[in-house]
Amino acid sequence: MTNVFIGGSRQVSRLPANIKERLNTIIEKGHRVLVGDANGADKAVQKHLADVHYEPVIVFCSGLTPRNNVGRWPTHNVTPPKGVKGFQFYAAKDREMAREADFGLMIWDGKSAGTVLNVLRLVKDDKIAVLVNVPEKATLNIKSADAWREFVQGLSPEMRDDLRERATADEWSFSNPSPQLGFSLDSEIPESASTTEVLESDFVKAINAALSSGDAALFVDALGNVAKARGMSQVAKETGLSRESLYRSLGSGGNPEFGTVLRVMTSLGMRLHVESVRQASAHQAG
Template sequence: MNTVFIGGSRHISRLPAQAKERLNNIIENGHEVVVGDANGADKAVQKHFLDAAYEKVTVFCSGDKPRNNLGEWRTQNITPPKHVKGFQFYAAKDREMAREADFGFMIWDGKSPGTVLNVLRLIRAGKKAVLLNVPEESPVTFKTREQWSEFLARCSADLRENLRDRATPDEWEADEPSAQADLLETSRGVQNVKTSPATQPPSAADLAANVNAALASGDPSSFIDALGHLARAKKGGMTQIAKETGLARESLYRALGKDGNPELVTILKVISALGLTLEAKMQVKAGTSISL
């Protein structure tokens, strides 16, 4: 028995036949279902399971109370980080569902970046996802990051920009497709495109050296920025740091991001998770002698 994360776009209030067929397969196989509480596709999916009297459903919501729980199923309340509003408030439950699930089924209106972003979250976790493009009546199956990159390369520039803006750095990483000529560009335009040689990314040792240099400079913002770069470069990224420190991943992104101001205990936990040590040395000014 597997757990399936089912999500979709707010603009889809009626499920197409292909979606209903896949939901019926889930019922026949007795899979556990995790679904959100939003209007649109979430509510339509809930209605389908309610009509089928299916009980293996858990409704996830951000905050204290679900907006929709048609079958009065078990609920999972997710507490978003403080001061988070709008899309990121509701994205907290989506991230948890992606972590809980073994597979994902997304019902897409062909435009919504949030639905596509859930596919990325599942792919990042090494899980299979199916994206049903309702307007085109075509499902796309994702099993590898290469398939995601190929899909992303076919998306519009606006959709890619929206995805990048809404994703966390750890979710997005380096999946931006390489610059490709538009089908409407002339051959001359293609020939005039200049590419720069690939640069070798900094090693962990380089990033650790940057942390030391920033710490020695006495500039707190430079130190936090360098520490954040090193944390994101660690295998598993902020997700792994969060697991090892017991801190919320979203809180780590804020604390180690631009204008971050983490508490000392957070800094010490992150340094330990990175395998670093913090050492204090006496600074000796010229002309001063110290006897020990």
């Protein structure tokens, strides 16, 4: 059964007709709905589903008790990290829904950073996110990293700052992979080089910098970010490994097997090269 993550802004308390049509399509197809417990869009979606007695619904909540469960559906209780409060407390359930979903429908008031971050979480995991801007009556299908970054560039500086403040470092690195990995353009690349060639050079420099540091965690983080930038679904296909296991092993705190590292690097068009540190130092000294 397909899981659909439906979320939205607190300021959207009434669903417009186009959203109801999308919900009815989801109902007709029998998809399982993952929805939060907040007031606003979450509660409005719950009410629409309850009115038609739709059963394949799971209500996600941070903590032990949902704030809203209109249809008395099963709940999925998420335990937030110890000590977090406010936005990050409730964001724990959103991150869990994004992980469990196959695609998402976000109902946006044009202002809520939390709703936009859910789009980021979905696209980061190679899942399609449909973002409906209610005030502007506009719908965006955000399917790729490039589409996400183009969308973010169109936001106000204030909104981008808000997103950056609320996102985790791992989430925001997806929006700005170059600064996160320390990418810089190679001056030796000819001006006629394609964008792909420039990016490949930057990816190689980032991986080499991480290797040179001697910090295994930094290397895994760099390799994971390059894989995400290339497309984790494609890397999974080429390596024969599952996308979920790649996200785990190449994510923050991951500890991939050496065989996995070699397969991922081959998929990315890279290979390891060993040299003598002593000889390299002697050559530089000479």
